[in-house]
Amino acid sequence: MGVHRSWAIVFTLEFLFQAQLLNSKNRLCNQKDWHALFGFMSNLKTYFEAWISSIDCCHWEGIICGPLSSARVIKLELSRKRLSEKLSDYLVGLDKLKTLNLSHDFLKGSLPLALFYMPNLEQLDLSYNDFSRPIPGSIDLPSIQILEISSNSLIGYLPSHICVNSTRIRFLSLVMNYFSSNILLRLGTCSSLEQLLLGRNDLRGGITEDIFQLQNLNLLEL
Ligand SMILES: *[C@@H]1O[C@H](CO)[C@@H](O)[C@H](O)[C@H]1NC(C)=O
Numbered sequence: 001m002g003v004h005r006s007w008a009i010v011f012t013l014e015f016l017f018q019a020q021l022l023n024s025k026n027r028l029c030n031q032k033d034w035h036a037l038f039g040f041m042s043n044l045k046t047y048f049e050a051w052i053s054s055i056d057c058c059h060w061e062g063i064i065c066g067p068l069s070s071a072r073v074i075k076l077e078l079s080r081k082r083l084s085e086k087l088s089d090y091l092v093g094l095d096k097l098k099t100l101n102l103s104h105d106f107l108k109g110s111l112p113l114a115l116f117y118m119p120n121l122e123q124l125d126l127s128y129n130d131f132s133r134p135i136p137g138s139i140d141l142p143s144i145q146i147l148e149i150s151s152n153s154l155i156g157y158l159p160s161h162i163c164v165n166s167t168r169i170r171f172l173s174l175v176m177n178y179f180s181s182n183i184l185l186r187l188g189t190c191s192s193l194e195q196l197l198l199g200r201n202d203l204r205g206g207i208t209e210d211i212f213q214l215q216n217l218n219l220l221e222l
Pocket residue numbers: 079080101103123124125146148
């Protein structure tokens with residue numbers, strides 16, 4: 001779909017959305033979330049007929065909203081949908097998002113940096129895409145429990161101090177990328193970590209000895 005056509009759709013829907021806002025007190029979809037989702041969609045090669053057939057984004061395929069009182073988007077799961085091409089910065093406008101699963105989707109390019117600073121994100125699965133470029137060295141995802149970005153083409157440094165901010169992380173997989181940093185991984189504060197998978201990269205450096213104190217760790221792949 002051409003960029004112009006997608007923007008025409010966005011503007012038309014914007015108009016419909018505003019009209020509906022005036023008419024309905026019972027709408028679900030939050031306007032900020034709606035903008036974020038449309039920005040996200042208009043950067044993709046694929047778009048969802050199902051999305052634009054309903055104004056209420058809480059009923060779109062792959063979207064789950066929270067309780068009625070706030071009705072913010074808390075889950076976006078569009079795995080194996082052949083989304084293809086770029087992951088838009090707009091997505092980070094979903095600031096109540098807890099789960100983002102876009103695995104197996106033919107996405108490429110860089111990951112929006114702001115994705116690594118989302119306060120409510122608990123599960124991030126972007127595995128089996130073709131994202132390249134580095135990820136930020138210091139990640140601040142205070143709620144994250146599952147971070148799965150294996151099988152991409154990411155390069156550069158590992159997030160060596162990840163558990164300083166992300167103390168609740170249980171599962172971290174960066175397997176099958178091109179990380180090549182020569183640094184010391186400090187995992188002593190990863191007290192919730194159960195599975196750590198870093199294999200099939202080009203890692204040098206090392207891991208500090210405090211890894212042996214991680215009582216919940218039950219799987220380690222280097
Ligand atoms: C993401 O979705 C796929 C289904 O396509 C599933 O297999 C995978 O476990 C999900 N990731 C997470 C972290 O739940």
